[in-house]
Amino acid sequence: MELFKSAMAVRLRSHHNKYLLAEEDEENVRQDRSGSSRNARWAVELVDGSPGLVRLKSCYGRYLSASGEPFLLGMTGHKVLQTSPARPDDSSVQWEPVRDGFQARLKTRYGRFLRANGGLPPWRNSVTHDTPHRTSTQSWVLWDVEIVEVMSTQQDGCRRTPPPPLPPKPRPPLDVDSSPRSTLSAASTSSPRLSTESSSLPSGSPHKSDGRTIYYAVAEDDGTVDNSGEDSFSFKGTSVAELREKLEEETALSGIIVCSRNPLNGKLCPLRLHLPPNNSTMHIVVVQASSKVAKSFNKP
Numbered sequence: 001m002e003l004f005k006s007a008m009a010v011r012l013r014s015h016h017n018k019y020l021l022a023e024e025d026e027e028n029v030r031q032d033r034s035g036s037s038r039n040a041r042w043a044v045e046l047v048d049g050s051p052g053l054v055r056l057k058s059c060y061g062r063y064l065s066a067s068g069e070p071f072l073l074g075m076t077g078h079k080v081l082q083t084s085p086a087r088p089d090d091s092s093v094q095w096e097p098v099r100d101g102f103q104a105r106l107k108t109r110y111g112r113f114l115r116a117n118g119g120l121p122p123w124r125n126s127v128t129h130d131t132p133h134r135t136s137t138q139s140w141v142l143w144d145v146e147i148v149e150v151m152s153t154q155q156d157g158c159r160r161t162p163p164p165p166l167p168p169k170p171r172p173p174l175d176v177d178s179s180p181r182s183t184l185s186a187a188s189t190s191s192p193r194l195s196t197e198s199s200s201l202p203s204g205s206p207h208k209s210d211g212r213t214i215y216y217a218v219a220e221d222d223g224t225v226d227n228s229g230e231d232s233f234s235f236k237g238t239s240v241a242e243l244r245e246k247l248e249e250e251t252a253l254s255g256i257i258v259c260s261r262n263p264l265n266g267k268l269c270p271l272r273l274h275l276p277p278n279n280s281t282m283h284i285v286v287v288q289a290s291s292k293v294a295k296s297f298n299k300p
Contacts, residue, residue: 003145004054007044013144014116022058031125053094058082063093066108066129077128103142113141119251120218211236212279218286223293240271255289
């Protein structure tokens with residue numbers, strides 16, 4: 001709760017490095033990489049008489065709400081919407097921030113958590129409230145809370161200038177000999193998750209310990225890939241097997257084939273042996289082993 005006490009407004013960044021956005025239809029919400037959009041700004045209101053509870057108001061003046069409507073029939077997740085409740089004490093717009101290290105889980109009054117979904121459409125970029133049961137999706141209910149500096153606003157809540165860059169975190173005094181630790185501190189950002197990873201590196205650690213950036217998209221059954229929907233994460237492993245395991249965790253899919261795209265003909269090629277050297281950035285396509293395109297691959 002202390003993450004919200006002094007905040008007039010916040011941005012919420014998911015495990016998928018995407019921000020919680022209020023849709024322009026003033027009803028739905030989704031995830032998007034653009035944190036500079038006014039739609040990523042949520043005003044914080046403390047709930048009178050209920051310490052520990054907050055309401056989050058979008059730039060459209062509507063509240064983040066845990067609805068009782070299933071996201072998909074037969075599935076456990078429920079829709080998260082923007083609503084204007086008839087009563088100020090409506091429990092559907094009240095959230096309990098539960099701190100988890102430098103991140104937070106946002107809990108509904110019914111014991112569910114705000115969850116950022118990944119995987120195939122229609123789950124990709126969706127936001128629901130649910131109780132995660134699978135180990136691979138436990139981190140999907142964790143949010144980085146970025147406090148936004150108070151801005152001058154017009155009466156219309158949507159007409160706000162974009163927030164300025166977040167102020168840098170306090171840094172320890174620089175050593176006389178500009179060590180790698182000093183350089184790392186100077187490059188730290190406002191992301192709590194990123195800061196904790198950086199600070200855990202010992203002085204003098206080689207840069208390659210940061211791993212490589214993996215951009216990935218999930219292919220359709222026929223191999224069609226929407227590259228505009230790429231997600232990304234930092235990967236410190238060294239083998240294809242480790243990368244496959246990480247992608248299964250990120251996508252919540254099992255039985256996948258890790259592929260790259262042939263630059264000459266655009267065809268998908270399974271990765272079987274080694275990853276490129278020097279921690280170079282990779283663009284990966286995730287193919288389900290049961291898909292039509294997977295059956296076209298030559299067996300090793």
